[in-house]
Amino acid sequence: MKCSSCGVNIGSSQNWVEFPCPSCGKENIVRCEKCRKMVNTYKCKSCGFIGP
Template sequence: MSQSQQKRAQKCVSCGINIAGTSAATFKCPDCGAQIVRCAKCRKQSNLYECPDCGFMGP
């Protein structure tokens, strides 16, 4: 899968919306290093997220 296809397939880990074409944040999980993707709305509202790989929860 190409990088652009991966971006289109990504969803916010907090609310589940498709993040293609949005100002989403992508970062590594502090515990395991897995990729976390969050939409701008969830980041602004400080909604909790859970790492899909290790279960780490953050603000």
């Protein structure tokens, strides 16, 4: 499992979230704690949507 924003492996971390893409709902977005706090952007691999 990797963070969709920074690409860090979050297998050992517990503070991360997974949610479906707000645009297409097909792709699961994964964000680590750091990227949630920094409000880093993520990109959906399926539709190219860039969030938060």
